Amino acid sequence: NAGVTQTPKFQVLKTGQSMTLQCAQDMNHEYMSWYRQDPGMGLRLIHYSVGAGITDQGEVPNGYNVSRSTTEDFPLRLLSAAPSQTSVYFCASSSQGWGGDTQYFGPGTRLTVL
Amino acid sequence: ELKVEQNPLFLSMQEGKNYTIYCNYSTTSDRLYWYRQDPGKSLESLFVLLSNGAVKQEGRLMASLDTKARLSTLHITAAVHDLSATYFCAVKAYGGATNKLIFGTGTLLAVQP
Numbered sequence: 001n002a003g004v005t006q007t008p009k010f011q012v013l014k015t016g017q018s019m020t021l022q023c024a025q026d027m028n029h030e031y032m033s034w035y036r037q038d039p040g041m042g043l044r045l046i047h048y049s050v051g052a053g054i055t056d057q058g059e060v061p062n063g064y065n066v067s068r069s070t071t072e073d074f075p076l077r078l079l080s081a082a083p084s085q086t087s088v089y090f091c092a093s094s095s096q097g098w099g100g101d102t103q104y105f106g107p108g109t110r111l112t113v114l
Numbered sequence: 115e116l117k118v119e120q121n122p123l124f125l126s127m128q129e130g131k132n133y134t135i136y137c138n139y140s141t142t143s144d145r146l147y148w149y150r151q152d153p154g155k156s157l158e159s160l161f162v163l164l165s166n167g168a169v170k171q172e173g174r175l176m177a178s179l180d181t182k183a184r185l186s187t188l189h190i191t192a193a194v195h196d197l198s199a200t201y202f203c204a205v206k207a208y209g210g211a212t213n214k215l216i217f218g219t220g221t222l223l224a225v226q227p
Contacts, residue, residue, distance in 0.1 A: 031213035042202060042219040043157075050211055058214065090156060094213050101212045103147070105157040 001026050004106035006091050012112045013081040021076040021109050023091030031094045032074040033058070033103070034066065036087040043090065049074055081113045116141045116207045120218035127193045127225050135221045137186040137203035145206040146186045147215065148177050150199045157202065160188075193225045 007022045025032065033048040035058075045058030049068040063085060065077040074093075078085060088110050092103040117140040127133055137146070148160040161170045163179035163186060170177050174197065176189045186203055200222045204215040 031211070033213045033215075035217075040219065043204075043217040045215060045217075048211065048213050050213070056211070056214075059216070092157075092213070101145070102159045102162055103213060103215070104159070107156050 003027065004091055004093050004104050006089075006106035006109050008109060009107065010110050012114065013078075014114050015082060017081050019078050019081065021078075021089055021091075021111070023074045023076065023106060024072050025074075025091075025093040025104070026072065027093060027095070027104070028071060029093035029095050029104075030071070031101070031103075032068065033092045034064070034074070034076045035090045035092065036060065036085075037090060037108075038087050046076065046089075078111075083113045085111065086113045087111060116143070116205060116216045118203060118205050118216050118218040120203055120221050122221060123219060124222045125224070127190070127223065129194055129225055129227055130192050132192065133190050135188040135190075135201055135203075135223075137188070137205075137218055139184050139186075139205045139216075141184075142208040143181065143184070143205045144208045145212070146179055147204040147206075148186070148188055149202045149204065151202065151220070152199050160201075190223070193223075195225045195227060198223055198225045 004025045034046040035043040047066040049055045091106040094101045094103045119138045146163045149157040161177040166181040168179045174191045200220045202220045204217045
């Protein structure tokens with residue numbers, strides 16, 4: 001299993017550009033999430049999904065869109081990039097069963113918006 | 115609104131010493147997680163704590179949960195350099211989606227020889 005994969009690893013955008021961060025998992029996990037990590041602020045939840053076709057907002061959803069058309073993929077779209085969205089983005093997935101639902105994190109995408 | 119606070123934010127320890135990282139949260143929760151992050155890397159799951167009084171241990175790390183006090187601790191015993199990393203706690207609000215987690219700001223642990 002590849003686990004959770006994210007592409008690209010690095011990206012530089014200009015203000016106003018749009019792009020999609022890709023996230024895929026091959027563990028058949030129902031739950032997937034997107035976080036951003038900024039210095040001194042820990043990880044903040046952007047959007048999350050509890051299954052294909054079901055998404056919801058986290059703590060900091062503004063400026064981002066998500067969709068979940070398949071179990072495997074959970075892309076994050078930046079509609080019009082702003083310097084405040086410069087961050088490291090992590091995707092995570094977990095299963096539904098009782099027992100703790102450990103989240104598995106992808107390697108991250110480092111995004112810079114100029 | 116669920117808020118999670120960790121302290122200390124930075125911890126410099128000598129090898130062989132013991133110390134504790136604290137994680138307080140503001141509303142009722144039914145799950146608490148501890149993660150480790152090495153510089154420039156992703157997060158690695160350490161522990162999942164599900165019930166009041168839960169205690170889990172792995173090597174030199176031991177995590178506990180007191181749901182009445184809304185407090186979790188991560189205790190480090192006889193620290194070694196390999197434990198240097200940032201440690202995060204994350205909390206799931208009671209009744210919320212399992213993957214809707216609120217993270218603490220992290221504790222940067224530096225173990226000095």
